Amino acid sequence: MTYIPHDIFRISLLKPGIATEKKLPNLHLNFLTKDDISVWNGKQYIASKQLQGLQVIEAKGTFETDWNLDLLSPACFWLHFQFMGRSERDSKLHTALSDNEYRGFYSLSEAHKIKVKTGRTSMVLLGINMNNTAALASEWPRLAKPKTADQPYFSSIHIGYRIKQIFDKIQQCKDTSYSLHHNMHYHFCQLIDVYHQDLNDKDRSLHKEDIVIYHEAIDYIVEHYMDQDINIDTIAERINVSSRTLYRAFQGKHTTVHKAIQTIRLHKGREMLRETDMSVDGIAFQLNFSTAHYFYKQFVQSFGHSPSKERELHQKQKKKKKR
Structure with missing residues (x-):
């Protein structure tokens, strides 16, 4: 040398x-x-x-x-x-x-x-x-x-x-x-x-690109939230970007892909509580939560009350509308 x-x-x-x-x-x-x-x-x-x-x-x-x-x-x-x-x-x-x-x-x-x-x-x-x-x-x-x-x-x-x-x-x-x-x-x-x-x-160009990627990912999650294997890697592959690029797009929104999937599933769970008689365990299982207890805990953190309380409040609201 x-x-x-x-x-x-x-x-x-x-x-x-x-x-x-x-x-x-x-x-x-x-x-x-x-x-x-x-x-x-x-x-x-x-x-x-x-x-x-x-x-x-x-x-x-x-x-x-x-x-x-x-x-x-x-x-x-x-x-x-x-x-x-x-x-x-x-x-x-x-x-x-x-x-x-x-x-x-x-x-x-x-x-x-x-x-x-x-x-x-x-x-x-x-x-x-x-x-x-x-x-x-x-x-x-x-x-x-x-x-x-x-x-x-x-x-x-x-x-x-x-x-x-x-x-x-x-x-x-x-x-x-x-x-x-x-x-x-x-x-x-x-x-x-x-x-x-x-x-x-x-930076402005990347920000615009990230906004487009973020909305494409959200659209995909809304359509495929029931998929058991949905995660950052599968979503990135489906919308044709790298996992790192997808991570950055969500980071700009101060959230993660996992949280976005969970939020959409929780909102779907609330809808199911209102419109069906399915048990909390059955809803948690259908939405691919690991356990009913975990679904219960995340539901309370997101909406401020339990799944059973959600049904109760919805039933009361329906009775008021009939009057």
Whole structure:
């Protein structure tokens, strides 16, 4: 295993060195120079630059094996743009990025390992030193720093037209001694603003999708509440979504699939108590409650009185109407 040390990152599983040929790679970011190149062997390159609190890393080429890029700045907020190829961070699947995706994340530990997959790759990482995360969150609330590394990471987003427009402007930046870092900080804020808007848009889209899924599931439960094997997995399969997606749709309603099934069965039980002479045990059995006692207990919690009281109240109401 080969390690290439650097101030802000460490590279492993790549052969170090600069190519002896005079021709340099066509860098995606024009302000990067030959002095910023850490790896260049004719097929792939990795370059980086530090701009007064802003870290810039660019990697591009065809890689014959998986390789690792360890980020060494523990107090940074990063935007990771995967223009081509695939990567994942800290060996966690929910951090994976594919062609034309990007996401933001904080450095929450001494080193974050980005594993870049074999094949053609083009990616850019921009990180800003972040000593005051509260200030960032006050302007972009969705980017509040997670309290622990175990919390969910920010969502991945498709690289759209607005991001590409900003990168077009970044590519026009020159390697100047004064204005470069000011321009890059300005463009980085633009990228954060677009990312925050993208997160809001994605959340609204998911919310609309969840509402549709929730009502489809409720319709299915109303129609199939008598099925003995009805549960989150069978409902998800019938309405063609994943169990995780269905769970999220109900979580937004502050309930669960199990509670929804039980509520519909209890309301059907109340209807049966009013309209039939069936015993409480028989109703509990027909509605697939585990025991009559459990049905009785859940009925009292839902309606505030016992099943027998429900029948009594209904009979009294019927007599009043006849008068």
